[in-house]
Amino acid sequence: MKPAPFDLIGASDPAAAGRALAAGDGMVKVLAGGQSLGPMLNLRLARPEGLVDVTGLPGLTAMRETATHVEIGAAVTHARIEDGECPEPIAGMLRHVAGGIAYRAVRNRGTIGGSLCHADPAADWVTAMTALGASVVATGADGRSREIAMTEFMLGAYRTALRPDEIATLVRIPRYSAEARWGYHKICRKVGEFADAIGAFVADPVSRTCRVVFGATGGPPFLSAGLAGHVARTGAPAGLAEVREVLAQSGLALSEIKIHQLAVAHRRAVEEALADA
Numbered sequence: 368m369k370p371a372p373f374d375l376i377g378a379s380d381p382a383a384a385g386r387a388l389a390a391g392d393g394m395v396k397v398l399a400g401g402q403s404l405g406p407m408l409n410l411r412l413a414r415p416e417g418l419v420d421v422t423g424l425p426g427l428t429a430m431r432e433t434a435t436h437v438e439i440g441a442a443v444t445h446a447r448i449e450d451g452e453c454p455e456p457i458a459g460m461l462r463h464v465a466g467g468i469a470y471r472a473v474r475n476r477g478t479i480g481g482s483l484c485h486a487d488p489a490a491d492w493v494t495a496m497t498a499l500g501a502s503v504v505a506t507g508a509d510g511r512s513r514e515i516a517m518t519e520f521m522l523g524a525y526r527t528a529l530r531p532d533e534i535a536t537l538v539r540i541p542r543y544s545a546e547a548r549w550g551y552h553k554i555c556r557k558v559g560e561f562a563d564a565i566g567a568f569v570a571d572p573v574s575r576t577c578r579v580v581f582g583a584t585g586g587p588p589f590l591s592a593g594l595a596g597h598v599a600r601t602g603a604p605a606g607l608a609e610v611r612e613v614l615a616q617s618g619l620a621l622s623e624i625k626i627h628q629l630a631v632a633h634r635r636a637v638e639e640a641l642a643d644a
């Protein structure tokens with residue numbers, strides 16, 4: 368099937384893109400790598416009257432390191448991160464996560480900002496960025512920007528905190544010390560597929576950070592302070608039965624098999640992180 372007709376709207380900067388969104392009153396959408404939006408257009412599940420391509424906007428393909436953060440433009444592709452073009456906030460984690468997304472053709476076009484804004488519960492960046500304590504910088508039609516913590520950015524499946532006239536311009540990730548550890552374990556049936564379950568773990572003794580995150584839960588990533596505390600206290604993941612119990616009591620609608628997959632993903636992520644500690 369072919370997409371319904373739409374106009375391609377030019378924008379010179381993020382504010383102009385925001386103005387196009389505002390003028391479109393819900394009928395104009397942002398186009399980034401098109402890897403999620405393209406299929407929806409082709410199936411006519413989305414029928415926008417206009418698309419604003421953000422991949423050429425100033426700043427959106429830049430990456431930089433400050434004293435405290437790594438900043439990645441929203442239109443940076445998974446492939447550029449996989450190829451090591453991006454500074455790492457914690458040794459090797461971004462490259463690992465990027466390289467596990469789909470297959471190379473998707474990674475060549477798909478962008479980190481597109482992935483976060485699409486807010487698929489099974490996507491990799493939403494979970495990885497939550498584990499890293501990242502935030503999304505959004506810019507509106509008036510040119511003003513605001514920073515939204517990942518824990519507040521994804522509101523539900525395919526729902527974000529972006530306002531109708533805002534686009535994501537940047538992802539900001541705190542930098543971790545050389546002693547920091549991470550683990551990221553994705554369970555999927557076939558290579559190149561979305562996750563059935565994700566376990567993510569980030570810990571840094573210098574900043575006294577310890578995060579345990581579960582992804583592909585059907586909604587936003589789930590953070591467990593209790594399980595993070597267990598690892599911080601004991602230097603090992605909690606037993607499978609204990610993790611299953613935490614997930615069962617989480618209020619998330621999780622099947623038995625999903626709970627098992629998440630518990631296993633968590634254990635492997637923590638074990639990978641602490642393997643040579």
Ligand SMILES: Cc1cc2nc3c(=O)[nH]c(=O)nc-3n(C[C@H](O)[C@H](O)[C@H](O)COP(=O)(O)OP(=O)(O)OC[C@H]3O[C@@H](n4cnc5c(N)ncnc54)[C@H](O)[C@@H]3O)c2cc1C
Pocket residue numbers: 396397398399400401402403404405421441442467468469470473476477478479480481482484485487489490491492529533534535536559560561562
């Ligand atoms: C076969 C296949 C397998 C895949 N497997 C995985 C996988 O294993 N893991 C994974 O994480 N992902 C996977 N994906 C998704 C892929 O990572 C996409 O690249 C990503 O979800 C969307 O990024 P995009 O740049 O293509 O965005 P687009 O498809 O262009 O846009 C997606 C949505 O986000 C909005 N949007 C995009 N950019 C912005 C912005 N800057 N500001 C505001 N809104 C914006 C768009 O309006 C649209 O609603 C897969 C995709 C395919 C086709």
